[in-house]
Amino acid sequence: xxxxxxxxxxxxxxxxxxxxxxxxxxxxxxxxxxxxxxxxxxxxxxxxxxxxxxxxxxxxxxxxxxxxxxxxxxxxxxxxxxxxxxxxxxxxxxxxxxxxxxxxxxxxxxxxxxxxxxxxxxxxxxxxxxxxxxxxxxxxxxxxxxxxxxxxxxxxxxxxxxxxxxxxxxxxxxxxxxxxxxxxxxxxxxxxxxxxxxxxxxxxxxxxxxxxxxxxxxxxxxxxxxxxxxxxxxxxxxxxxxxxxxxxxxxxxxxxxxxxxxxxxxxxxxxxxxxxxxxxxxxxxxxxxxxxxxxxxxxxxxxxxxxxxxxxxxxxxxxxxxxxxxxxxxxxxxxxx
Numbered sequence: 001x002x003x004x005x006x007x008x009x010x011x012x013x014x015x016x017x018x019x020x021x022x023x024x025x026x027x028x029x030x031x032x033x034x035x036x037x038x039x040x041x042x043x044x045x046x047x048x049x050x051x052x053x054x055x056x057x058x059x060x061x062x063x064x065x066x067x068x069x070x071x072x073x074x075x076x077x078x079x080x081x082x083x084x085x086x087x088x089x090x091x092x093x094x095x096x097x098x099x100x101x102x103x104x105x106x107x108x109x110x111x112x113x114x115x116x117x118x119x120x121x122x123x124x125x126x127x128x129x130x131x132x133x134x135x136x137x138x139x140x141x142x143x144x145x146x147x148x149x150x151x152x153x154x155x156x157x158x159x160x161x162x163x164x165x166x167x168x169x170x171x172x173x174x175x176x177x178x179x180x181x182x183x184x185x186x187x188x189x190x191x192x193x194x195x196x197x198x199x200x201x202x203x204x205x206x207x208x209x210x211x212x213x214x215x216x217x218x219x220x221x222x223x224x225x226x227x228x229x230x231x232x233x234x235x236x237x238x239x240x241x242x243x244x245x246x247x248x249x250x251x252x253x254x255x256x257x258x259x260x261x262x263x264x265x266x267x268x269x270x271x272x273x274x275x276x277x278x279x280x281x282x283x284x285x286x287x288x289x290x291x292x293x294x295x296x297x298x299x300x301x302x303x304x305x306x307x308x309x310x311x312x313x314x315x316x317x318x319x320x321x322x323x324x325x326x327x328x329x330x331x332x333x334x335x336x337x
Contacts, residue, residue: 001123002026002131004279007114007144010037011265012251013137014098014107016272018056021105023280030127032113035099036092040163040232042198042262043091044175044188046336047084049266056269060097062089063189068262068333069174070319073216077322078174079330088175088188088196094265114144117247124246133279134247137272140237142253150249152238157310160233161259162207163198167226170195175262179319180213181312186262187217194226200235200259202310207231235259242288248275254291257302261336270294297335 004020006013009031020027031037044065045053053060065086069078102109112127117134119125124134126144136144145151170189178185183201190196197217199210207229211218239255242248249255251268271291278287308314322329 002028002129003133004028004276005030005124005126005129005131005134007126007134007136008138008251008253009033009035009099009109010039010137010139010251010268011094011098012253012268012272013135014095014102015056015269016135016137016250016276017102017107018098018105019273019276021102021107023276025276025280027107028129028131029102029107029109030112030114030129031109032111036095038092038095038230040161040198040230041091041264042163042186042188042259043088043190043196044186044262045087045089046263046266047081047086049263049269050087051084052266052269052273057101058097060087060089060093061191062087062093063170063191064173065175065189066173069172069176070322070329071176071178072316072319075319075323077319077326077329079326079333082334086175088190090190114138115147117144117147119246132246133284135272135275136247136249136253137251138253140232140235140252140256142249144247145239145249145253148244148247150240150244152240152255155234155236155238157202157236157306158234159200159202159236159258159310160204160231161198161200161235162210162229162231163196164207164225164229165190165227166195166197166221166224167193168195168221168224169193178214178217179309179315181315182213183210184309185211185214185217197221198259242291243284246284248279248284248287250275257299258306261298261302261305263298263336267295267298301332301336
């Protein structure tokens with residue numbers, strides 16, 4: 001019998017597969033899309049995420065990220081990461097590296113989309129396959145989470161993200177977060193002649209309309225589009241639990257607050273490893289509490305910043321506050337790195 005089935009072959013699912021295979025577990029990933037898989041993503045990996053990928057044997061090229069800069073028109077505040085750098089990397093390049101490493105370790109990747117989950121005391125099945133355990137890494141709107149009745153109540157706060165690439169030379173080694181009364185724009189340097197720009201906000205509007213909220217940035221990017229727009233949302237998703245019998249939820253499927261602090265990939269890799277390690281130790285019951293500990297700081301900081309950012313009257317105070325209290329801003333950035 002297969003040791004581990006994984007529903008979803010994104011970063012969380014492939015990270016879980018790589019960890020499991022390295023521990024000698026027979027692992028199969030079920031994924032409907034061909035590699036490489038692209039999606040709306042800020043494409044910035046925090047230093048902890050870069051370290052976690054290297055621990056899995058993943059080396060991927062990209063643009064070094066030295067810290068975070070908040071920008072509001074002419075005003076700005078910057079905080080550098082301590083020690084290690086982050087990495088700006090195309091989502092497709094990251095997926096290609098993860099996929100290749102998984103295949104190298106003997107992971108079998110089969111086409112299919114997880115539907116109904118059937119489980120008993122000693123096995124679980126999906127897509128006609130049976131294993132001892134199933135990890136659901138099937139994303140923000142996880143069908144497995146929904147099918148198991150683990151969807152939490154929908155948040156009244158709805159936020160949406162859109163991303164596009166631009167053929168311009170990166171002008172900084174910092175991720176720039178541009179603020180307006182209506183949302184944020186995240187500029188991530190990705191390499192020679194390419195930056196990614198993701199816009200987040202509480203209303204569904206065309207990408208160009210949202211980018212227009214940042215006139216200085218929009219003018220810099222005018223006419224340099226280098227790809228189509230990709231979107232995601234609503235971003236806030238809750239899960240009633242991270243475990244149901246022989247199924248564990250990881251990555252976005254386990255619950256998601258917001259993309260505001262840019263820790264998606266780092267947390268996906270970390271929670272995937274924690275889930276596999278709990279299974280390998282024969283203690284799946286430990287995973288939900290471990291997930292809560294690993295993500296607590298991120299959830300609290302992100303929720304706190306989001307509560308300020310989603311109100312126009314307070315959003316305009318974020319950059320001035322960061323500028324006037326650089327030590328506090330730096331501490332917050334380093335807490336997330």
